[in-house]
Structure formats: structure tokens, C-alpha cells
Amino acid sequence: MSRTVMIVDDSLFMRKIMRGILVEKGYIVVAEAASGIEAMRNLHTSHPDIIMLDIILPDSNGLDLLESVITACPDSKVIVCSSLGEDSVVRKALNLGACAYLQKPFTPEKISEVLESLGG
Amino acid sequence: MDMSPYRDLFVSEARSHLSAFSELIVRLEDSPDDPAAIDELFRHAHSMKGMAATMGFEQVVGIAHLMESQLSRVRSGEFRMQPAFADLLLESGDTLGRLVSVIEAGSGAAEDTTGLLERLASFDPSAEEEPVASATPPAEEADTPRETPAATPHEFRLADTFKSIRIKTETLDRLVNITGDLITNRYRLDEAIRLANAAAECHEPLHQLTALLRTLRDEVFKARMLPFSFVAERFPRLVRDLARRQEKEIRFHLEGKEIELDRGILEEITEPIVHILRNAVDHGLETADERIRAGKPAASTLSLTVNRDKDHVEIIIADDGRGMDPERLKQKAVDKGLITREQADRMTPQEAYQLICTPGFSTAETVTDISGRGVGMDAVRTAVTALAGVLTIHSQIGQGSRFVMRLPITVSIIHALMVRCGAFEIAFPLNVVVRTLELKPSEIFGEPGQRSISPEDHSAPLRSLRQSLNLPESVGGGDALQPVIVCDIGGAVVAFSVDHILGQQEIFVRPLRSPLSHLRGVGGATITGDGRVLFVADVSALA
Numbered sequence A: 001m002s003r004t005v006m007i008v009d010d011s012l013f014m015r016k017i018m019r020g021i022l023v024e025k026g027y028i029v030v031a032e033a034a035s036g037i038e039a040m041r042n043l044h045t046s047h048p049d050i051i052m053l054d055i056i057l058p059d060s061n062g063l064d065l066l067e068s069v070i071t072a073c074p075d076s077k078v079i080v081c082s083s084l085g086e087d088s089v090v091r092k093a094l095n096l097g098a099c100a101y102l103q104k105p106f107t108p109e110k111i112s113e114v115l116e117s118l119g120g
Numbered sequence B: 001m002d003m004s005p006y007r008d009l010f011v012s013e014a015r016s017h018l019s020a021f022s023e024l025i026v027r028l029e030d031s032p033d034d035p036a037a038i039d040e041l042f043r044h045a046h047s048m049k050g051m052a053a054t055m056g057f058e059q060v061v062g063i064a065h066l067m068e069s070q071l072s073r074v075r076s077g078e079f080r081m082q083p084a085f086a087d088l089l090l091e092s093g094d095t096l097g098r099l100v101s102v103i104e105a106g107s108g109a110a111e112d113t114t115g116l117l118e119r120l121a122s123f124d125p126s127a128e129e130e131p132v133a134s135a136t137p138p139a140e141e142a143d144t145p146r147e148t149p150a151a152t153p154h155e156f157r158l159a160d161t162f163k164s165i166r167i168k169t170e171t172l173d174r175l176v177n178i179t180g181d182l183i184t185n186r187y188r189l190d191e192a193i194r195l196a197n198a199a200a201e202c203h204e205p206l207h208q209l210t211a212l213l214r215t216l217r218d219e220v221f222k223a224r225m226l227p228f229s230f231v232a233e234r235f236p237r238l239v240r241d242l243a244r245r246q247e248k249e250i251r252f253h254l255e256g257k258e259i260e261l262d263r264g265i266l267e268e269i270t271e272p273i274v275h276i277l278r279n280a281v282d283h284g285l286e287t288a289d290e291r292i293r294a295g296k297p298a299a300s301t302l303s304l305t306v307n308r309d310k311d312h313v314e315i316i317i318a319d320d321g322r323g324m325d326p327e328r329l330k331q332k333a334v335d336k337g338l339i340t341r342e343q344a345d346r347m348t349p350q351e352a353y354q355l356i357c358t359p360g361f362s363t364a365e366t367v368t369d370i371s372g373r374g375v376g377m378d379a380v381r382t383a384v385t386a387l388a389g390v391l392t393i394h395s396q397i398g399q400g401s402r403f404v405m406r407l408p409i410t411v412s413i414i415h416a417l418m419v420r421c422g423a424f425e426i427a428f429p430l431n432v433v434v435r436t437l438e439l440k441p442s443e444i445f446g447e448p449g450q451r452s453i454s455p456e457d458h459s460a461p462l463r464s465l466r467q468s469l470n471l472p473e474s475v476g477g478g479d480a481l482q483p484v485i486v487c488d489i490g491g492a493v494v495a496f497s498v499d500h501i502l503g504q505q506e507i508f509v510r511p512l513r514s515p516l517s518h519l520r521g522v523g524g525a526t527i528t529g530d531g532r533v534l535f536v537a538d539v540s541a542l543a
Helices: A012-024 A036-046 A062-072 A087-096 A108-117 B004-030 B035-055 B058-075 B083-105 B114-121 B126-133 B139-143 B169-195 B200-223 B235-246 B263-284 B288-293 B326-335 B341-346 B349-357 B377-386
Strands: A004-008 A028-033 A050-054 A077-082 A100-103 B225-227 B250-255 B260-262 B300-309 B312-319 B390-396 B400-408 B413-421 B424-429 B433-439 B462-464 B482-489 B492-497 B500-508 B522-527 B533-537
Touching: A004 A012, A004 A036, A012 A028, A012 A108, A012 B004, A012 B035, A028 A036, A036 A050, A036 A062, A036 B250, A050 A062, A062 A077, A062 A087, A077 A087, A087 A100, A100 A108, B004 B035, B004 B083, B035 B058, B058 B083, B058 B114, B083 B114, B169 B200, B169 B263, B169 B413, B169 B500, B169 B522, B200 B225, B225 B263, B235 B250, B235 B263, B260 B263, B263 B300, B263 B312, B263 B377, B263 B400, B326 B341, B326 B349, B349 B377, B349 B390, B349 B492, B377 B390, B413 B482, B424 B500, B482 B500, B500 B522
Parallel strands: A004 A028, A004 A050, A050 A077, A077 A100, B250 B300, B424 B533, B462 B492
Antiparallel strands: B225 B260, B300 B312, B312 B400, B390 B400, B413 B424, B413 B500, B433 B482, B482 B492, B522 B533
């Protein structure tokens, strides 16, 4: 069962809210990252089942990071998060191998829905 | 879901976005075509919007959303950054700042933002550019305000909240000193009341005073606390750069950076940490080739972990490198004449690792520009000891090394064990004292000069504090019990025989200035309840 999660978001606020929701839902947040570099570094040590990846980060292009994450950890399921809501970005992310798309602002229900869509 | 726990985080993060936002706008006025700055502005507006939407702060969402969409027009080259737009953005930022303050206060008059929203939505970049482009604008038109009266120009104003203020760190330092002196004077007052056999009425106010002083001390120290991240943010980059230069592949982990320490301690401990990290990269960790030959993964691991343990923090720097060979360290120390062969033979591995902290000791074959120059581990140990901390070193050949710095979370006011030796009263910082004993003569082993409290080996030598202080030995009292305090100095156990153990007390340690600071075995001074000056022992120097 996919239960361990890494949260990648440059906003501490967003990471804490996301963590709060995930923990409430019984997931284990094994790592948080505020940047692409941190995300790649934590990836090697924490091997999360699921990665919540914010598409806008200060140090990387989200789609490039998505590609690196998928190459480095092909077994992890990546959920792309962003409030961009642009179809083209969503399409590109899904084409690159993201499993799902979570549009900000998220509610606990929305997160549950997306996580359940991964087939738990 | 209850969002209230996240409100403070929202407020502080929103503030940092807003301050970065106005700085960027100002920067853009000088160089309006800086695409990176425009991207960054966009990102701040975008983050504000996302955060506010999550919290359900609709007014903030509305403004941030319009800022974001106008900025995306600038980003796509539709129009250039211009003063009227900068004003509008600054005004929006100010409005957001006020909204955030209302959110922080948890109440307050809701502001009408419809006028701003309209102007944001309908911003017309051509409205300004035309008069500028026109060769001879009519004089009266140039003076006419371009905006409707609702647009107040951006003005410098005080922080929109008085809930937090900035104060100079020296002020905090002075508060600590005054608090320390107050505590000292409380003990003096206590003593005076006791000696004067004063009326029982004195006890209740003294009791109150004690409680208040404790609260004051806690509050003053709390105000000086900063998270470890304050200094730690630069370490990953430092390690990365050092690793690059050494052509080593290193994974660096930083844990516990949210743990808070006294500002003064953070300041003093940063250089020692940098030194140990440099040493680890430079000497401790091997190159990828070397590691593969040793059957280890090519990439090495270096970690910096901070743990809180009641009144102490532990800063642990661990690597999975080549480790240290205690025999080689001992040999080096003997070769350099720092210790005798006999001393070397008696040393435990723990003590042998401590040799690297001896002044003038360096095992590195070559001195590189990365580390190993001048300031060595001796400076690290001195810094840790000066903070009333303890440095412990662990190592395994081929497995790596581990440096543990155990430090008090606050400065200056420490718990101490007071002992008497001849005419002297000396304070031993409680952080190094493991226990106190009263030994029968039959429980002391070994020959004079090489005495020990352990029958089997020399792992717990017993030193005479009188001898360490150059006092004449007291005449042996037959079967009298010998008071002994057992100290742990970075993993090495050393016992001291003293005349009397007087008890525990909270003391305010004052640093000594030259020439007293050159006294061996003395780490500071304090003033006792009856107003005498008393020295604080530097146990590692006495051992």
C-alpha cells in the first residue's frame, strides 16, 4: 500500500497544511523539500511511495524537475500540484509520467480524491 | 479542517512575500526589463494567491489574482514595467499588508477593496505611455493626476503592526547581564536575611522574588532564541562546494534545524561546526575510487543533526568516511613529544581521539587550503568548553567518525557544584560532573601520582584538586572519607579529590579578562551570595 509521501513545495505554509491533511488521512510524510535540489537529495534517502510536487519552484522548472524525479525514482507516484490550472501544463506533466494532477487551492476532500485515484 | 493552526504561518509567510514584492518593484523601476525580477514578482503574487485560497481569505485572493494576471501581461511582453503600474502594484502590496494584519489580529474592520480591484482589473498601460511619447504634451495635462482620486500614492509608513518590534542584540545581551546580576543579588539577599536572623516576614517576598526572577530569566532567554536554521542554511552549499573542489561525491543531510538555541551560542558555535565539516570533507571522507576499493558506496554521507535534550542541545556531525586509528593518533602524539609512550599506552581509544584537539596536533599528511590551517580542533574544543559544553569524538576505522557537541541552550547562567579546596571555593559546571562519591582509603587504587578510582585499569584516574591548584596536600586523615567528584570530559572520566563538597547552586558566569583569563584551569568567575568572587573550573584544563 502506498503510504509514504514526500512534499515538494517552496512554501513552508503549503507544506505544513499538506502535511496536516496527509497525516490526518493516515499517510506518513517522510520528507519535505523546499526546492528542486532538496527534492532530488531527499529522494535518494527517503524513497517515498508518493511525491506531491509543486510545479512552480524558485530553482527549477517544474516539468524538468518532474522528469528528473521520475528518472531517479521510477517507482514513486508523482502528483503534480499547482494553481496554474493550465491544460497544457497538466497535459505535459501527465505525458511526462505524472500520475495525477492536484489543483490548488486544495481541500482535504480533493486530496483524498486524487490519492484514491492512484489506486491506494 | 481547522485552519487556525496555520494562520500564524500564513501571516509570516505572506509578510515575507510582500516585503520581497515591494523590494522587487523598486528594483524594477531601475531596470524595468529584468525578466528574472518580473518572474519573481509573478511567483510572489502567485504564492500569495495560493496560500490565501487555501485559507479561504477571499479578499487577498482577489487582489493577488489580479496582480498575477497583470504581471503575466508584463511577462509576455504585452507592456513594460512603468511608474503608474509600479505605483498600482505597491498600493496593492500595501493593501494586502493591511489585510494580513487584520488576519493576524483575528479581527478588525474589513477594508473595502473594490476600488483597488477595479483599477487593477482595468489597468491600461497605454494611458501613461502616450503623454511621454508625445513630443510636446500640453502643460496642464502633464500636471493632471492620471488616476482617479482613490489612488493614494505609495508612501513610506511604519510597520503596520506593533505586535513585534526589532531590537538590537546588544539590548538583549544587557538584559541577560542585568538578569544575571539580579540572580546573584537574590542569593546575597537570601544570605543577608539568614545571617541577620531577620523576621519571618522576609521569607514570603523573597520566595516571590525568586519565582519572578526565574520567570524573568526564562523570558529573557526565550527572546534570545533563534532556530539553528539561522546559521545552518549555508551549510549544504558549503559542503557541496568543498566536495566539488575535492572531487568527492557527498550526500549531506541536515536535521533538526528548527531547534532553537541562544543567539550567543549560535554565534560561537558556527565556526567550530564549519571547521568540523571542512575536516570531514577534506580528511574524513574518501574519494569515490577509494571508497569503491574499500567496498563502500561511491557516494559518502555527511550529516549534521541537532537534538534537543532537556536543557541541552546536541550537535552531531557524522561521516561514513575512513575513520581514525587511535594507535596512529597516539604514535603521532608521541612523535611530536606531546605525550610519553607510557601515557600513550594507558590511553583508551576515546582519549586517543581527543588528541586531535591538542594544540599543535594534526594528522593530515598535507595541509590543504580547505582545512588544516592554523585553527584546528583545539580551537573547536576551546570554543565548546567556553560555552560550558562538551565535545565527544567517536570513530571506527573504515566506518567513519562522529563529533558530538553537547551544549547548554542558554549562556551565562549555569548550574554548578560548589567545592572547597584549601582556602578556595570553586564552582564545577554541572554539565561535566557525572557524580559525587565519598571514598574510603581502601577504595582508592594505584600508587600516589597514578591513583585511580577503578581497581582494574586506569580508565578513571583520580587527580588531587589541591595538586592541580598547586596547594599543599592535606595531611591524610586515616580512615576519613575522601570526597570525590567524577567528571566526564569528552568521554574521558576523571575524578578529582576535594576537601569538601558544598552543594549545588545556580551561578551567573562572567568571562575573565586579561590577565586573569590566562589562569590555567579557570573558565570564568562568579559572585557568591555573600559577595565573594569565586572561580569557575575549566575541568578539561585541570585534568
